[in-house]
Amino acid sequence: EAQVTQNPRYLITVTGKKLTVTCSQNMNHEYMSWYRQDPGLGLRQIYYSMNVEVTDKGDVPEGYKVSRKEKRNFPLILESPSPNQTSLYFCASRASLSSYNEQFFGPGTRLTVL
Amino acid sequence: AQSVTQLDSHVSVSEGTPVLLRCNYSSSYSPSLFWYVQHPNKGLQLLLKYTSAATLVKGINGFEAEFKKSETSFHLTKPSAHMSDAAEYFCVVSGPSPGGSYIPTFGRGTSLIVHP
Numbered sequence: 001e002a003q004v005t006q007n008p009r010y011l012i013t014v015t016g017k018k019l020t021v022t023c024s025q026n027m028n029h030e031y032m033s034w035y036r037q038d039p040g041l042g043l044r045q046i047y048y049s050m051n052v053e054v055t056d057k058g059d060v061p062e063g064y065k066v067s068r069k070e071k072r073n074f075p076l077i078l079e080s081p082s083p084n085q086t087s088l089y090f091c092a093s094r095a096s097l098s099s100y101n102e103q104f105f106g107p108g109t110r111l112t113v114l
Numbered sequence: 115a116q117s118v119t120q121l122d123s124h125v126s127v128s129e130g131t132p133v134l135l136r137c138n139y140s141s142s143y144s145p146s147l148f149w150y151v152q153h154p155n156k157g158l159q160l161l162l163k164y165t166s167a168a169t170l171v172k173g174i175n176g177f178e179a180e181f182k183k184s185e186t187s188f189h190l191t192k193p194s195a196h197m198s199d200a201a202e203y204f205c206v207v208s209g210p211s212p213g214g215s216y217i218p219t220f221g222r223g224t225s226l227i228v229h230p
Contacts, residue, residue, distance in 0.1 A: 004157075035220075040123070042204060042222040043158075058217065090157060100146050100165040103218065105157040 002027045006091050006106035013081055014114050021076045021109050023091030029104075031094045032074040033058065034066065036087040037108075043090065049074055050097060081113040116141040118207045120221035128229045133177075133192040135224045137205035140186060145209035147188045148218075149179055152202040161203075164188060175199070200228045 004025045013019055025032065033048035035058075045058030049068040063085055065077040074093075078085060088110050092103040121136040139147060146165045150158040162173025169181040179190045188205060202225050208218040 040222060043220040045217060048217065092158075100163075102148055102160045102163055103158075105150075105159070107157045108155075 002104070004091055004093055004104050004106040006089075006109050008109060009107060010110050012112045012114065015082055016080050019078050019081060019111075021078075021089060021091075021111070023074045023076065023106060024072050025074075025091075025093040025104070026072065027093060027095070027104065028071065029093035030071070030096050031101075032068070033092050033103075034064070034074070034076045035090045035092065036060065036085075037090060038087050046076070046089075081111075083113050085111065086113050087111060116145060116207050116209050116219050118205050118219050118221040120203075120205050120224045122224050123222065124225045124227065126227040126229065127195045129197055130194050133190070133195045133199065133226065135190040135203050135205075135226065137188045137190065137221060138186055139188060139205070139207045141207055141209045143209040145207045147179075147181060148206040148208065149173065149177070149188075149190050150204045150206060152204065152223075154201070158204065161190070195226075195228050197228050197230065200226055202226075 007022045030051050034046040035043040037043050044060045046064050047066040049055045091106040094101040094103045117140045119138045148163045149161040151161050152158045161177050162171045164171050164181045172178045177192050202223045204223050205221040206218050
């Protein structure tokens with residue numbers, strides 16, 4: 001089954017404790033991205049990757065890191081989480097850069113930073 | 115530059131009545147437009163997309179949307195609402211950025227409430 005998986009689905013942590021949210025897709029997609037969803041703000045892009053070893057900032061990159069060492073994986077790293085990073089996070093992939101391609105979303109990771 | 119405005123944060127309808135979710139967009143190029151649906155505690159699922167072919171686009175679950183370039187709109191409609199349609203709906207515009215990376219822009223979402 002074609003899908004995007006994220007882990008963990010739920011995470012409660014404390015300020016400053018490094019964490020990683022994993023994302024994997026099995027569709028051989030070139031393009032992957034991370035979003036955060038906050039009430040009333042819709043989805044805002046954090047980082048995206050156009051292919052292996054090619055990443056770039058989205059609209060709200062501060063406090064986040066990503067890497068793309070393999071085509072299928074695109075982990076999101078919070079080196080020193082803060083309470084304002086409490087949010088619902090989605091990973092997404094699409095076949096290529098073409099604007100015609102829709103995105104496939106993971107199920108989401110709900111992060112709480114105390 | 116591109117932007118998208120969903121004109122209603124909440125829409126409330128009775129089961130069996132028509133649904134209209136409004137979306138206006140702005141883009142320097144001919145964009146692709148999408149509607150996604152998010153059910154509670156779920157990820158986003160594609161409802162339909164416009165990619166410069168037919169201006170009336172049919173999607174899943176009886177939804178359709180019409181691209182109107184003169185009005186820069188892409189409103190989502192359904193003739194008869196069902197209780198299972200209650201969800202959050204996102205309009206998305208995707209066109210080339212100055213760097214050519216086609217970063218999509220999401221609207222803030224419209225919450226559809228369906229009353230029995």
